[in-house]
Amino acid sequence: MEKRVLFRSAWLPWLLLLPQMAIIGVFFFWPAAQAILQSFQMEDAFGLSKEWVGFANFAQLFQDESYLESFYRTAIFSVLVAGVGIAISLALAIFADRIVRFAMVYKTLLIVPYAVAPVIAGVLWVFMFSPSLGVVSYFLERIGYSWNFLMNENQAMALIVMAAVWKQISYNFLFFLAGLQSIPKSLIEAASIDGAGPWRRFLNVQLPLLSPTTFFLLVINIVYAFFDTFGIIDATTHGGPGQSTTILVYKVYLDGFKALDLGGSAAQSVILMFIVIALTVVQFRYVEKKVQY
Amino acid sequence: MRIKHLAMASLVATTGIAAQAQTEIQWWHAMTAVNNEWVNDLAKQFNESQKEFKVIPTYKGTYDETMTAAVAAFRSGGAPHILQVFEVGTATMMASKGATVPVAKVLSDNGVTFDPKAYIPAVASYYTAPNGQMLSFPFNSSTTVFYYNKDAFKKAGLNPDKAPATWPEVFEAAKKLKASGHSCPMTLAWMGWTQLESFSTWHNVEFATHQNGLGKDGFKARLKINSPTHVRHIENLEKAAKAGEFVYKGRGSLPQASFVSGECAMIQTSSGFYGDVAKNAKFAYGISNLPYYPDVKGAPQNTVIGGGSLWVMAGKKAEEYKGVAKFFEFISQTKVQAASHQRTGYLPVTMASFDLTEKSGFYQKNPGTDTAVNQMIRKVTDNSRGIRLGNYVQIRTIEDEELEQVWAGKKSAKEALDSIVKRGDELLTRFEAANKGK
Numbered sequence: 001m002e003k004r005v006l007f008r009s010a011w012l013p014w015l016l017l018l019p020q021m022a023i024i025g026v027f028f029f030w031p032a033a034q035a036i037l038q039s040f041q042m043e044d045a046f047g048l049s050k051e052w053v054g055f056a057n058f059a060q061l062f063q064d065e066s067y068l069e070s071f072y073r074t075a076i077f078s079v080l081v082a083g084v085g086i087a088i089s090l091a092l093a094i095f096a097d098r099i100v101r102f103a104m105v106y107k108t109l110l111i112v113p114y115a116v117a118p119v120i121a122g123v124l125w126v127f128m129f130s131p132s133l134g135v136v137s138y139f140l141e142r143i144g145y146s147w148n149f150l151m152n153e154n155q156a157m158a159l160i161v162m163a164a165v166w167k168q169i170s171y172n173f174l175f176f177l178a179g180l181q182s183i184p185k186s187l188i189e190a191a192s193i194d195g196a197g198p199w200r201r202f203l204n205v206q207l208p209l210l211s212p213t214t215f216f217l218l219v220i221n222i223v224y225a226f227f228d229t230f231g232i233i234d235a236t237t238h239g240g241p242g243q244s245t246t247i248l249v250y251k252v253y254l255d256g257f258k259a260l261d262l263g264g265s266a267a268q269s270v271i272l273m274f275i276v277i278a279l280t281v282v283q284f285r286y287v288e289k290k291v292q293y
Numbered sequence: 294m295r296i297k298h299l300a301m302a303s304l305v306a307t308t309g310i311a312a313q314a315q316t317e318i319q320w321w322h323a324m325t326a327v328n329n330e331w332v333n334d335l336a337k338q339f340n341e342s343q344k345e346f347k348v349i350p351t352y353k354g355t356y357d358e359t360m361t362a363a364v365a366a367f368r369s370g371g372a373p374h375i376l377q378v379f380e381v382g383t384a385t386m387m388a389s390k391g392a393t394v395p396v397a398k399v400l401s402d403n404g405v406t407f408d409p410k411a412y413i414p415a416v417a418s419y420y421t422a423p424n425g426q427m428l429s430f431p432f433n434s435s436t437t438v439f440y441y442n443k444d445a446f447k448k449a450g451l452n453p454d455k456a457p458a459t460w461p462e463v464f465e466a467a468k469k470l471k472a473s474g475h476s477c478p479m480t481l482a483w484m485g486w487t488q489l490e491s492f493s494t495w496h497n498v499e500f501a502t503h504q505n506g507l508g509k510d511g512f513k514a515r516l517k518i519n520s521p522t523h524v525r526h527i528e529n530l531e532k533a534a535k536a537g538e539f540v541y542k543g544r545g546s547l548p549q550a551s552f553v554s555g556e557c558a559m560i561q562t563s564s565g566f567y568g569d570v571a572k573n574a575k576f577a578y579g580i581s582n583l584p585y586y587p588d589v590k591g592a593p594q595n596t597v598i599g600g601g602s603l604w605v606m607a608g609k610k611a612e613e614y615k616g617v618a619k620f621f622e623f624i625s626q627t628k629v630q631a632a633s634h635q636r637t638g639y640l641p642v643t644m645a646s647f648d649l650t651e652k653s654g655f656y657q658k659n660p661g662t663d664t665a666v667n668q669m670i671r672k673v674t675d676n677s678r679g680i681r682l683g684n685y686v687q688i689r690t691i692e693d694e695e696l697e698q699v700w701a702g703k704k705s706a707k708e709a710l711d712s713i714v715k716r717g718d719e720l721l722t723r724f725e726a727a728n729k730g731k
Contacts, residue, residue: 044389053726151700240693242698
């Protein structure tokens with residue numbers, strides 16, 4: 001039986017699509033076009049003089065070694081954020097799925113971080129890990145581990161990864177929990193009857209059935225790491241020490257909003273846009289093949 | 294009788310209209326906490342002093358957020374009348390002719406007498422165009438000073454009443470503090486500002502060409518901070534960092550907390566830090582001049598200013614500019630200026646307000662509070678008038694990034710300074726290109 005709706009007129013579907021198209025146009029395509037336009041211009045802060053400079057903004061970026069290094073840094077950062085974030089939230093979701101009593105309390109507590117603004121999240125982590133004031137750094141110091149993310153690049157990276165992951169765990173958790181709960185109990189019971197222990201049941205039954213969710217979260221988390229983390233970085237490390245935590249989006253934010261270099265910042269965001277488009281295409285073309293729906 | 298009533302009624306009516314027609318002056322600023330109250334009080338006092346105008350101060354976030362907000366507002370036609378801009382943004386504002394009106398013009402157009410000579414030279418020259426016209430109103434200027442913990446000095450066997458005057462003495466003191474068990478003998482806040490900018494003007498060495506960007510064709514300025522004097526200083530700091538005598542505590546004002554807590558015994562930072570120290574330090578402290586290298590010719594000269602100034606935005610009505618002029622006239626009264634200086638720790642921007650504060654005995658009661666002024670009121674040279682470069686927010690970030698590599702042992706002082714010059718000059722080239730033909 002086919003459940004397809006047949007539209008007799010040619011314009012009605014277009015009319016119904018129009019509001020959506022208008023919103024996408026105004027809020028996505030227009031700003032993107034604006035960014036592309038600005039990336040070919042050089043202008044002063046107040047927009048009094050604009051000059052067409054062609055690819056000069058891009059050429060300048062690719063001559064800058066530190067900009068090229070930040071690609072590598074961004075890749076590490078986003079892989080860590082997506083990987084660690086997905087792993088931890090999957091584990092939490094599995095525990096939450098098994099919990100019987102006070103499940104609501106447990107779930108609510110896990111969802112709370114999502115309501116915290118990125119900058120606030122950053123500040124919270126700074127308070128815990130600040131070398132002079134932090135509680136955690138005090139205890140690390142006492143067990144003989146020298147913690148100073150202002151000097152140590154790896155520690156700085158670890159700190160922003162932790163803060164970014166913490167912020168995103170709630171979101172991932174919700175999807176994993178919903179995914180787990182939609183797996184028919186009969187499948188798990190059947191596996192139990194066949195003698196599969198909890199680990200085997202998870203690996204051979206639940207995980208494959210969760211693969212569409214995991215794939216979706218992979219895409220979302222990578223986009224999150226690329227675009228939504230500048231607030232955390234600005235509140236914790238300011239991109240330092242050196243440039244060790246200056247990921248691409250933080251430089252866009254810094255140059256555009258703090259330093260008012262609009263042309264340079266626009267060029268960077270255009271590059272970022274193409275990277276994310278490319279990443280998404282790759283994910284949907286190749287990674288998605290491994291996903292079983 | 295009737296006529297009298299009528300006259301009264303019409304008088305009431307007209308004053309009613311006049312009250313309604315009170316011209317509003319929007320003032321966007323970046324002052325928080327104690328300084329926010331100060332700004333609001335200034336506006337309130339002015340509003341109560343007359344009926345024609347009403348100044349409305351609005352807090353718009355940090356300095357850079359305030360400026361970004363004003364840029365966006367200007368582009369959409371809703372800019373405020375008065376905008377507070379930090380010193381780092383001065384070159385950008387100056388380059389944006391057409392977005393602002395020179396403050397000297399606003400004042401003289403409205404019959405307010407204005408004497409640039411009344412201002413502390415280093416302050417006035419910073420906000421003055423090469424043709425001698427004052428472009429923005431000096432409002433909250435600060436400078437870098439040296440703070441030290443007298444209790445820690447005593448414990449280390451140093452004379453607590455005599456601050457180290459030179460860099461060799463500072464490093465010597467740091468060694469002794471370290472030996473006495475102090476884990477952080479010295480830290481430094483606002484690295485670029487205190488160790489490169491102030492360091493340059495204090496030693497009368499060139500920071501950038503074209504009189505540090507203040508001279509004619511300032512757009513063409515390029516950095517000069519990899520000179521032997523600069524390299525020597527950063528090398529000395531690097532050695533001190535290795536020995537644990539200088540401890541890096543992060544960018545901006547972040548290191549200040551470790552001085553107030555007593556963890557670090559010496560710090561160089563803004564004079565505006567005074568309020569925090571006075572209120573929160575649980576030890577005896579001293580404020581003194583910045584240290585210098587005695588063998589550098591011309592040292593010590595004068596320090597460079599920080600803080601902000603007030604810019605008048607373009608495209609407003611003549612009546613509104615009159616209000617802006619009246620407001621500036623009000624806050625430049627010696628009495629008001631002196632009160633502001635004593636309340637905030639910012640510099641008294643006019644000589645008269647400094648004299649008044651001195652006569653009142655404020656400096657005797659609060660020792661060290663005159664350090665900032667004394668460092669600023671010397672005669673300025675071409676190297677020490679100030680530093681005004683384009684894209685300077687980004688250049689400050691580069692300074693932080695490169696110096697951090699030195700403290701982490703990844704780059705030598707020379708490599709880092711060369712790299713600052715190279716990367717900074719690229720930004721200056723961009724700024725020149727974006728502001729060509731002005």
